[in-house]
Amino acid sequence: MSEPTAPTPEPMPSPEQFQARITELMSSHFGGSAEFAEEIVEKPDPLIFDKLPRDIKAHLDRYVIRQDEAKKVLSIAVCDHYNHVRHLRTLRAEDAERASRLEYVKQNVLLIGPTGVGKTYLVKHIAELIGVPFVKADATKFSETGYVGGDVEDLVRDLVHKADGDVELASYGIIYIDEIDKIAAPSQLNGRDVSGRGVQTTLLKLMEDTDVSRRSQNDIQGQLQAAMEFQRTGRVGDSEIINTRNILFVVSGAFEKLPAAVEPRLREAKTAKPAVWSPSELLKHATTKDFITFGYEPEFIGRLPVRVVCEALAANDLFDILKHSEGSIARQYRRAFAAYGIEIDFTEDALREIARLAAEEYTGARGLLTVCERVLRDFKYEMPGRGFERLTVDGALVKSPESALAKLLG
Numbered sequence: 001m002s003e004p005t006a007p008t009p010e011p012m013p014s015p016e017q018f019q020a021r022i023t024e025l026m027s028s029h030f031g032g033s034a035e036f037a038e039e040i041v042e043k044p045d046p047l048i049f050d051k052l053p054r055d056i057k058a059h060l061d062r063y064v065i066r067q068d069e070a071k072k073v074l075s076i077a078v079c080d081h082y083n084h085v086r087h088l089r090t091l092r093a094e095d096a097e098r099a100s101r102l103e104y105v106k107q108n109v110l111l112i113g114p115t116g117v118g119k120t121y122l123v124k125h126i127a128e129l130i131g132v133p134f135v136k137a138d139a140t141k142f143s144e145t146g147y148v149g150g151d152v153e154d155l156v157r158d159l160v161h162k163a164d165g166d167v168e169l170a171s172y173g174i175i176y177i178d179e180i181d182k183i184a185a186p187s188q189l190n191g192r193d194v195s196g197r198g199v200q201t202t203l204l205k206l207m208e209d210t211d212v213s214r215r216s217q218n219d220i221q222g223q224l225q226a227a228m229e230f231q232r233t234g235r236v237g238d239s240e241i242i243n244t245r246n247i248l249f250v251v252s253g254a255f256e257k258l259p260a261a262v263e264p265r266l267r268e269a270k271t272a273k274p275a276v277w278s279p280s281e282l283l284k285h286a287t288t289k290d291f292i293t294f295g296y297e298p299e300f301i302g303r304l305p306v307r308v309v310c311e312a313l314a315a316n317d318l319f320d321i322l323k324h325s326e327g328s329i330a331r332q333y334r335r336a337f338a339a340y341g342i343e344i345d346f347t348e349d350a351l352r353e354i355a356r357l358a359a360e361e362y363t364g365a366r367g368l369l370t371v372c373e374r375v376l377r378d379f380k381y382e383m384p385g386r387g388f389e390r391l392t393v394d395g396a397l398v399k400s401p402e403s404a405l406a407k408l409l410g
C-alpha cells in the first residue's frame, strides 16, 4: 500500500471566504437554515415573579433540613431582587429612559458555613424554583489574569448558555461562587501575595455593573457564530452584550480561620454569653472589619451586604435529611436498586446508624453518601441478576454489612 501523500495545504482563506465556507457547511449539515432546534420545556417565568419570601422558604423546606436563617435570608434577598427585576421590566416597556435611571443596590449574599451543609443546595433549588439560569464556580479557579481556560466573564457567558441563548434571561440569572474565603489576601503573611486582591477586584467589577461580550475573544466558534449572526441580521445586536447589573451573586465559603479572629473581640466585650462559643456562633458575630482583617478589600466585602451563617449538621439532622428531605440519597438508593428489580427499604434503626456514622465523617450531608456507598457497595454488586426482589436495610446490616451479605447469599 502506498503511503498517503500529505495534502497540499490550502492557502489561508480570507475572513469572508471563511465565513462563506462555514455557512455552506452548516446548511449542508443542518438543512436550509443553520438553526439549532431547542427542546421547549415549560419553565416558570421569572419575569412574572409573584412569590413571597415564605413561599420560597416553604419550597426549600422540602429539600433542605435546618439552615432556617439562611433560608429566610436567601428568600428575602431573592424576592427583593426579582420584584425589582419585574418592576424594571415593566418600567422599561413604558419609559426606557426612566428605567435606566432607576436606582437599586443589589443584595448580593455571602453564605458562610462548613462543607456539605447545604449552601450550594439552597441556591440551586432557589434558582430552579424561580426559573432563572444558575451558574456555579469555584473562586480558587480564578487568577488575576483570568482562570484556567478562560476568565471571570465566562461565568456570565455560561449563564447565557444555561438560558439557552436567551441573553435577557441570562442577565437576571444567579451566579454562585464557592470557596470565596480562598481569595482573601492576608496582608501579614507576605507582602507579595497580591493575587487574592487581584481576583477580588475582578470579581467586584462583575458583581457591580459590567458589560460582558457574549463571545469570548478566545472562543473561535463563538466568534464565528457572531460573524454568521452578523451576516444574517446585518447588525451587531444588543444580544451580543450582557450587563451584570441585575445578576444576583451569591458567594460562599467555610471561613475556618475566621472564628478564632472573632473570639477575642467577643471575649473583650464581656457579654453575658457563655464563655465558649461554637464556631458558627462566632461567625455570626463577624463584622465587616473582621472580614477586612481576614484579607478582603473593603470594596469587595462591602458589595456583599447580606451575610448569613449555615449551621453544622449533627447526627440527628443527618437522620432528618435521610428521612424527610425530598432530595435525600435514600431515594437515590431506592431508584438505583429498583433498576435491578430490587425494592430496598431502610428501617428507622438503619437510618439512625447511617446518620451516626456519617456525622463522624465531618463532611456534612456528604458523609451520608460515603457511608451508604461503603455499606451497600457489595449488595449492589452481588444482588442484581440473582432473583432477589427485596432488601431490607436494618441497623445490623449497617453495622456489619459483610456478615449480612454472607447470610443473604447463603
Ligand SMILES: Nc1ncnc2c1ncn2[C@@H]1O[C@H](COP(=O)(O)OP(=O)(O)OP(=O)(O)O)[C@@H](O)[C@H]1O
Pocket: 063, 064, 065, 066, 067, 113, 114, 115, 116, 117, 118, 119, 120, 121, 122, 178, 253, 254, 321, 325, 327, 328, 364, 365, 366
Ligand atoms: N441541610 C441539608 N438538607 C438536606 N440535604 C443536604 C443538606 N446539606 C447538604 N445536603 C446534601 O448534601 C449535598 C452537598 O451539599 P452542598 O453541595 O449544598 O454543600 P455545601 O454546603 O455547598 O458544601 P461545600 O462548602 O463543600 O461546597 C447536597 O447535594 C444535598 O444532597
Ligand SMILES: [Mg+2]
Pocket: 119, 120, 121, 178
Ligand atoms: Mg458548595
